[in-house]
Amino acid sequence: MKRIAAIFVSTLALMAAPVAAETIAITGGKVVAGDGSAPMDGATVIIRDGYVQAVGTNVAIPANARQIDATGKWVTPGIFAGFSRLGLAEVGAVSSTNDINAVGSVFSAALDVQYAVNPFSAPISVSRAAGVTRAVVSPGSGKSIFGGYGAVIDLGQDSNPITQAKAFQFVELGETGQSKAGGSRSAAHILFRAMLNEAQTYARNPSLFDSDLMKASDAKALLPVINGTTRLLVHVESANDILKVLDLRKDFPSLKLVLVGANEGWRVANAISAAKVPVLASALTNLPAAFEGLSATQSNIGRMKQAGVEVAIGMINDNDTHQIRYSAQYAGNLVALNKIPRANGLSWDEAFAAISSKPAEIMGMGDQLGSLKAGRKGDAVIWSGDPLELSTQVESVFIDGVEQSLSNRQQRLRERYRNPAPGALPKAYD
Numbered sequence: 447m448k449r450i451a452a453i454f455v456s457t458l459a460l461m462a463a464p465v466a467a468e469t470i471a472i473t474g475g476k477v478v479a480g481d482g483s484a485p486m487d488g489a490t491v492i493i494r495d496g497y498v499q500a501v502g503t504n505v506a507i508p509a510n511a512r513q514i515d516a517t518g519k520w521v522t523p524g525i526f527a528g529f530s531r532l533g534l535a536e537v538g539a540v541s542s543t544n545d546i547n548a549v550g551s552v553f554s555a556a557l558d559v560q561y562a563v564n565p566f567s568a569p570i571s572v573s574r575a576a577g578v579t580r581a582v583v584s585p586g587s588g589k590s591i592f593g594g595y596g597a598v599i600d601l602g603q604d605s606n607p608i609t610q611a612k613a614f615q616f617v618e619l620g621e622t623g624q625s626k627a628g629g630s631r632s633a634a635h636i637l638f639r640a641m642l643n644e645a646q647t648y649a650r651n652p653s654l655f656d657s658d659l660m661k662a663s664d665a666k667a668l669l670p671v672i673n674g675t676t677r678l679l680v681h682v683e684s685a686n687d688i689l690k691v692l693d694l695r696k697d698f699p700s701l702k703l704v705l706v707g708a709n710e711g712w713r714v715a716n717a718i719s720a721a722k723v724p725v726l727a728s729a730l731t732n733l734p735a736a737f738e739g740l741s742a743t744q745s746n747i748g749r750m751k752q753a754g755v756e757v758a759i760g761m762i763n764d765n766d767t768h769q770i771r772y773s774a775q776y777a778g779n780l781v782a783l784n785k786i787p788r789a790n791g792l793s794w795d796e797a798f799a800a801i802s803s804k805p806a807e808i809m810g811m812g813d814q815l816g817s818l819k820a821g822r823k824g825d826a827v828i829w830s831g832d833p834l835e836l837s838t839q840v841e842s843v844f845i846d847g848v849e850q851s852l853s854n855r856q857q858r859l860r861e862r863y864r865n866p867a868p869g870a871l872p873k874a875y876d
Contacts, residue, residue, distance in 0.1 A: 467496040467847030471507045472828065475516030480523040480802035480817040482795050491521055493824035496847035501818050514842070516828050522798065523818045524579025524825035524845065525774060528726040528805035529679075529706055529760030531767040532581045533563040533570055533599065533607065538767060546767070547586040548594075555615060555641070555671075556663035557594025559585050565599075565607040569768045571854035574601040576771030577833065577840045579825040580609060580815055582726070582760070582805065584679060584706075587618040590660075591626045591634055592641065595667065596679065598809060600825075602845040613809060614677040614704070615667070620687040621738045635690065642698060645669055674700035677810065679726070681706045681762060684738040685713035692721045704808060707762050709739040712746045715753035724808040725750060726760030729776035744783055747800070748790030758804035773801045778834030797834060823847075 470493040477489035479501065492499040492508065500506075507513065536543035545562035563583055564570075573581070584596035593616040599607040618626060623634035641660055648655045648665035655662045670676035678701055680691050688708060695701055705711065705725045711718060718725065732744040743749075750757050759776055761769075777800055783791030792800060806816025815823055824847030831838040843850045863871075 467493070467824065468849075469494045469508050469511045470824075470844065470847065470849075471511040471513045472516050472521050472826065473507070473513060475519045475521040475828065477501060477818065478520065478522040478798055478833075479819060480799060481819070482799040482803070484795055485520070488517075489521075491818055491826060493826065493844065493847045496824050498818055498820055498822045498824055498826075500820055514828070519841065520829040520831060520833055520838075521818070522577075522827050522829065522833055523802045523816060523822075524827050524843065525577050525770075525801050526803075526805045526816045527573070527578055527581035527761065527770045527773055528758040528801070528808070529762050529766065530581045530583055530770050531586070532573060532583055532601075532770055533565065533567045534559065534583065534585070535767040536564070536567055536569075548588040551588055553594075553661055554588060554590035554664050555592040555594055555667040556661065557585055557588070558597075558612065559583055559595060560597045560608050560611040563597065563599055563607055565602075565605055568855045569770070570601050570607075571851075572768075572856055573770045574843055574845075574850055575840060575852040575854050575857065577774065577827040577829070577843060578770050579827070579843065579845045580806070581770060582613070582809060584614075584616045584762075587616070587622065587626055589626070590641075591618050591623045591637055592616070592664070592668070593618065598811065600845050601850075602848065603850055609815075610809075610811065612670075612676065614679050615671045616679045616681070618681050619691060620682040620684060620707075621736055622681065631687070631690075638694070639697060641665075642668060642672055645672055671702075672698060672700060674702045677702045677704050679704045679706050682738075683707045683709045683736070685710040685741065687738065688714050689717060692717060692723060695721070706760055708750075709742040709746060711755070711757075712743065712749035712753075713741055715750045715755055718750065719754035722756075724756040724758070726762075726805065726808060727757050728762060728764060729759045730779055731764075744779075745790035747780060748783065748792055751792060751796065752790060756804070756808065757800065758808055759800045760805070774833055775836060777801045778836070781834060794834065 472491040477486045490505040534545045585593040587593040595612045598610040598613045624631045627634035627637045645665040645668035703723045731742045734740045777797040780792045781797045783789045803816035806812045826844045828842040
């Protein structure tokens with residue numbers, strides 16, 4: 447029995463251990479660095495010990511490298527989803543599988559999605575098979591305007607998805623913040639200021655902190671927001687709400703703001719640019735879903751980019767738990783938008799950067815993620831063709847230098863029922 451137990455324990459240890467990263471040489475492909483530069487034809491990417499070692503057309507291949515011929519194919523960094531709720535909900539309508547909004551909790555800013563992200567969630571494997579390797583994962587707001595800490599995750603097959611915990615704090619202003627605060631934007635903004643002021647009170651004497659507005663743990667969670675060490679992702683859509691958010695720096699000058707959504711950002715793009723506040727924008731919203739988006743236009747990102755705004759693609763309230771694979775499609779549509787008279791899109795290079803290096807840079811991780819450059823993490827995707835074309839297929843995905851399985855539940859169901867044979871289906875399907 448002792449021997450059996452020892453074998454069982456050692457087997458579990460092997461299952462839990464991460465797969466060792468290989469030395470990989472991807473040769474002959476059209477390589478996209480992801481930083482907005484033009485693709486390189488016939489280039490080589492070397493990944494060693496989980497990191498990109500070299501990229502270029504004249505790169506020496508290590509003797510022990512596993513060579514992958516990518517001739518006629520495209521090689522890019524993995525897609526970095528700029529805003530999502532990936533891994534927080536399996537079935538949105540089933541509350542037991544939905545960890546996005548803690549509507550019944552007495553806590554707000556102290557909530558932390560790192561404890562809720564499920565690496566075994568079906569949408570993660572589906573997104574990975576579509577070339578997504580990293581994602582910003584945000585909570586929604588519960589009773590209060592503050593939703594809590596969000597994280598950056600990887601979509602690898604291991605059981606530890608967290609790349610960076612407590613990467614940012616999330617807050618709802620605009621129409622959603624209005625409803626959370628009692629039905630008025632003035633209430634949302636006074637609540638925002640009051641909660642930050644309470645956090646400052648907590649900082650002065652934690653042991654004596656007593657507030658009817660928030661728990662001590664919530665006040666403590668807002669301290670890094672006030673001093674600017676933690677980013678504050680603010681969901682706003684209308685031009686007026688955006689301007690009011692920018693004005694918050696008058697009272698809290700250290701806030702490291704990032705706008706999320708910003709459907710009317712084009713109307714106040716010069717103000718956003720002057721404030722040097724980056725935007726994780728909804729890509730192709732062209733019809734108003736609410737009054738705060740009456741001026742929504744597909745040209746929003748292109749116009750903000752032209753005004754000098756640092757902008758990447760995010761997917762707030764847009765199938766953001768299950769369809770992060772749309773990121774490449776959205777980027778491709780922004781390229782096609784340039785062919786429409788008087789519309790404003792992005793160049794191909796800018797569009798791919800908007801789903802790779804730009805979101806990584808906005809999250810303060812551009813020196814680690816989002817591009818195929820020496821020293822970056824070994825996240826790479828091999829595509830059958832142009833990754834922004836719908837007909838293109840993902841052929842290989844590497845995360846931290848480890849090749850990942852592309853198998854997922856949708857694929858397996860397709861194969862199961864593609865050519866059903868008598869007796870091959872469960873009894874209920876007879």
